[in-house]
Amino acid sequence: MALSGMRGLSVFISEIRNCQNKEQERLRVDKELGNIRTRFKNEKGLTPYEKKKYVWKMLYIFMLGYDVDFGHMEAVSLISAPKYPEKQVGYLVTSCLLNENHDFLRLAINTVRNDIIGRNETFQCLALTLVGNIGGREFAESLAPDVQKLLISSSCRPLVKKKAALCLLRLVRKNPDVVNVDGWSDRMAQLLDERHVGVLTSSMSLFVSLVSNNHEAYWSCLPKCVKVLERLARNQDVPQEYTYYGIPSPWLQVKTLRALQYFPTIEDPNTRRALFEVLQRVLMGTDVVKNVNKNNASHAVLFEALALVMHLDAEKEMMSQCVALLGKFIAVREPNIRYLGLENMTRMLMVTDVQDIIKRHQAQIITSLKDPDISIRRRALDLLYAMCDTSNAKDIVEELLQYLGTAEFAMREELALKAAILAEKFAPDLSWYVDVILQLIDKAGDFVSDDIWFRVVQFVTNNEDLQPYAALKAREYLDKPAIHETMMKVSAYLLGEYSHLLARRPGCSPKEIFSIIHEKLPTVSTPTISILLSTYAKILMHSQPPDPELQNQIWAIFSKYETSIDAEIQQRAVEYFTLSKKGAALMDILAEMPKFPERESSLIKKAEDTEADTAELSAIKSRAQQQASNALVVTGQQPTNEPPQVTQLGMVKIPNINMENNHVDQEVAQTNGITGDVEPQNADILGDLLSPLAIEGPPGVSGTETLSEDGALALAPVGEQENAIKPMVDIAERFHALCVNDSGVLYEDPYVQIGIKAEWRGHQGRLVLFLGNKTTSSLDAVQAVILPPSHMKLELSSVPEVIPPRSQVQCPLEVVNLRPSRDVAVLDFSYKFGTNLVDNKLRIPAVLNKFFQPITLSAEEFFPQWRSLAAPPLKLQEVVRGVRPMSLGEMANLLNSLRLIVSPGLDPNANNLVASTTFYSESTRSMLCLVRIETDPADRTQLRMTVASGDPTLTLELKEFIKEQLISIPTASKPPVPQQPQPTTQPISSSDPGALLAGLL
C-alpha cells in the first residue's frame, strides 16, 4: 500500500475535524477557500503538487456540503496536464464535482477524446472512467464510435476493455441511437464469448441495457447467455479470484439471468432444456447457511432465477415449487429474505394464476403487517392489496383498519386509500362498505382524501336501501365528543339529505339533528361551514309542518352569515335565506340529489396514477396542497359546467363585486328560473350547494375527462396556474423565510419585485409592500387585491394602476388580528407586461406567530399557570410523529425564531423544552401561551407536545401551528428524477436591475 502523503491536506482535514461546531467549521472552510482562490489567481507560482493539493482540498470541502463552483475550471484544466499524477487528480475530481449538465465539461471533450484514442493505456482508463461516470448526450454523440472501436479491438487489454464496455453502456443510456443495432449484434455475441470474467461482467451489463431496448436484434446472443450460466453453475473454468464466498461470480449470474428475462420466450428446445436444468439446480440447491454474505449472494441468484421462472411461465410443477419457496421465505428470521419473499409474491400474483396457493399464507402475511420494519410492512401491505378478492376482503380490510390506528404517518394515506379501494371493489354488502369508510374517516381523517368521502356519498345516493342506514351511522358518529372535520362533512351531508328517513327514531327529530350539527359549527373550517349551511337548508325543507322555532333559529344563522367575509358562505346564506322564505317552492329547489351516473371509481384511477409514487411523497404532496388551499380563501369550489380557467379567475374577482352590490334578488330569480326546469342536469344548480361532489360531475353531462380535470384543478395549490412569466424565486421558500423575518423579498420575476417590511404591535400590524418595476418600460394594469381570511381585517391602500419604469411604489397594508387562526391572507397580484398577463397569488406572511410578544417566565410564574390550565380544551396534548430530526438546540432556535421563548432549565428533564409567549388578538386580548415539548432521544422523529392557553381556539391553533413547523414539509420542488436532468437555474448578474432594487429595500 502506498498512501501518497500530502501533509497540507492532512493538516487541513485534522483542523476541520477539531472544529467544535458548524460555525467554526464554516470559518475554517471560508478561510481555506479564500486561500485557494488567491493561490489559483496567480497561478504562476503554483507547482503541480500544490495545484493537486488545492484541488483535493476543494473536493473535501465540497463533500462537507459547501459550494466550490469557482474551482470547477481548475479541476477541469488538470485533465489536460501532461503527467499522470495531475491528470489522474483532474479526472477524478472533475467526475466528483460536476454532473453531465455542466457546461464546463464541454471544454474537456477534446482532451478526453485524445486520451481515449491515444496509445497510453493508463490515460485511456482515466478518460473512459470519466465518460462512463458523468458523460452526457454530447459525449455520446462525439465519442461513441471511438469507444466501440476500443471495445472490439483485439489488441485492447482486459483492463481497458471492461471500462470501454461500461463507458459505452452509459453512452447508450444517454442516446440509444449511438449504437447501430444492425452491425452491433454480431459484435455483441462475440463479446459474450469472452472468457475473462471481469470483461464478461461488464459486457453483460452492456448487453442487458441493449437487449432491454430491443430484444429482436439479439436472438443470437440468447444461447451464449445460457452457456455463461452453465459455465458458472458448474463452476467450470472460473478462476478462484472470481468466486465470492465459494460462489462463482454471483453478480455475473444475476446479470445473465436478468438479460434472459428480456426475451419473451425461449424456443430452441435444447437451449430451453439446458436453461431449466440450471434453474432447477439454483432453486433446489440454495440452502440457508450461517455466513451472511454467502447467504445474500446465493439468494441474490435465487431470487433472480425465480424471476426468470415466473417470466418464462414454466411448467406448473416448477411454479408451485417457487410459491413453496416464497412461502418459506416470508416466515424466516432473516429480514432481507422476508422482505424479498413478500415482494416476489406480489410480483408472482401479477404474472400467473397462483392466487389460491398464496392465500394459504394469508395469516403469515398479516403478521408481517405488524413487523417492526417499515420496509417489510410496506411490502406486506402491497401484497395484501394485490391478493384481496371477494373471498378474503372482509378479513383483509378489517386488518388494515385495525393497523391504521397504529400505523405511522408515512404509511397512513396509502393505507387509507387501499382500504377504501378494496372495500369498494369487493364489498360483500353495501352497508359494510359504508361502515368501513366511516371507520376510516374516524380513525385517520387527516389521511382520507376528499375522493373517498365523495365516493361514499355517491354510493348512498344511488342506493335507496342504504340511505336510512348511512344516515343512522352518521348520526351515531356525531355523538362522539371529538370528530374529524371530514366526518363532519360527510355526516352533515348525509343527514341533510336523509335524516328525514330517521325522523321517528329517538334523538333524530329535525330539531335534534340540527342542534347536534350546529354544536360543532364553531370548530369547523370555512368550506365545511358552507356544507353545514346547505344541511340546515335541507333540514328546514324536510321539517313539515314547519317548526317555527327551528325556522327562526336557522334563519338567524343565515342572516348572520349574510355578512360573512367568505364569498361562498355569504352567497349560500343569502340564497338559502331568500329561498326558505318562499315556502312550498323550497321543496322543488332543494329536492333530493338525483342519482349519479355509474362510472369508474376515481379512487381506483387515482391509485393507478400514483402507483409509482411512494406513499410518503403523495402524503406530503397532498398535505402541502391542503395547506396551500387553506391559505386561499376561495377553495376552488367551482360551478361544474364552466371551463376551469375561467372559473379560477372568476372566483377570485367575484367576491368584491358581490359584496358591494348585493343583487341577491336578481341572482335568486336566475337561480329559480333555471331550477324550475325538471331536467336532471339542472337539478345540479345546487351543485354549487354540494359543490365538493362536483368532482364526479352532474348527471347528464358528457365527457368525464374534462370533469376530472376540474377536480384536479380544485386541488391544485395556489399559484400553480400557468403564467407565461415564471418567478425567479421559490415563492414558498420566500414565504417561509418571511414568516420568521420581518423584511425581505416576497416575490420576484424578470419584471417585478415585491418586497415586504412589517412592524407588529400587539394584535395590529403595519406592512408595507414595495412593488418595484425592474424594466425600462412601464407596467400596466397593475392590480393588487387582498383576500383576507375570516379572522383578520386587512386594509390595503390604493395601488396605482401603472408603475413607471425602474421605480418602486410603496403600499401600506394595515392588519388587525381578530381571532387566533392559522389561516393565511392571500395577495392576488397581477400586471401586464407587453402582451403577457401575469397573475400570482401570494401568501402574506401575517401568520400566527407575528402576533406573539416574547415573554420569559421564571419557574415560580410558570408552574402555577401550567397547573391552572389543567385539561382540554384549554390544554391539549398530542404525540407528533414524523418530526424532522433536529437536535434540541435546533429545536429551541426554531421556537425562539417563532417568538416562542424557550426557558432553559425550567423543565427538570434535559430532553424537554418549555416555552412561553403572549398572543394578541382583538377577541382574546393578550393571552399567555405555554408550550412543553418532550422529546425522545432514541427517536428524534417523534415527540409529545402539550400546549396550554386561556382560550380553547388559541390552544388548538397554536398546537397545530407548532406541529406544522416541526414536521418537515418539503417545498414543492420536484424530486430529482435521475434520468431526466433538470436545467440549472440562470445565475443573476449583479448588474441586474432586480438585484439593484433588492438593495433599495
Place this chain on the structure above:
Amino acid sequence: MIHFVLSISRQGKVRLTKWYSPYTQRERSKVIQELSGMILTRGPKLCNIVEWRGFKVVYRRYAGLYFCMCVNQEDNELEILEIIQYFVETLNRYFGSVCELDLIFHFHQTYYILDEILIAGELQESSKTTVHRLIDAQDSLVEAAKEKENTVSYIIAQVAS
C-alpha cells in the same frame, strides 16, 4: 443501475459520495439529508432495504459507518448488498483493517478504488486481487513521477523555464 453511492457516519457526517445520475448540488444535499434521517434512525435487525421516492436504497452498517447505494425498484437488492460488502472488503485489503479515519484522511484513495469497482453505476470488476493490483500500479506511477520531480536535473529545468 446504481444511481449513487453514499457513505455516512452515525453522526451524519458524509465520508463519500459518488453520483452516477445527474443531481445538482442542492439536490445532492437534500438527498443526503433525507436519507440520513431515514437510515441512521433504523434499528438493528431490520432489513437492509429502504424504499425512497420510488427507488430503493440498500445500505449496510460497518461499525459507525453506513454505506448506501440507491438503485431502481426492479434491481436485485441482495446483489447490491454484496457489492457493498465487496467494496468494503477491498478497502480493508488496501488499508489493512480499514477504519473510518482511513476513509477521512485518504478519501482520494477511496474514490480511486471505487472507480475500479463501479463505472456508470454498474459493477466493473469483481476480483479483489485485480482491483488491488491496478491500484498498486497507479500508486507506483504517482510515486515514480514524484521521485522524478525531486531529481536535481528536474528542479534545474523548472527554474530555468
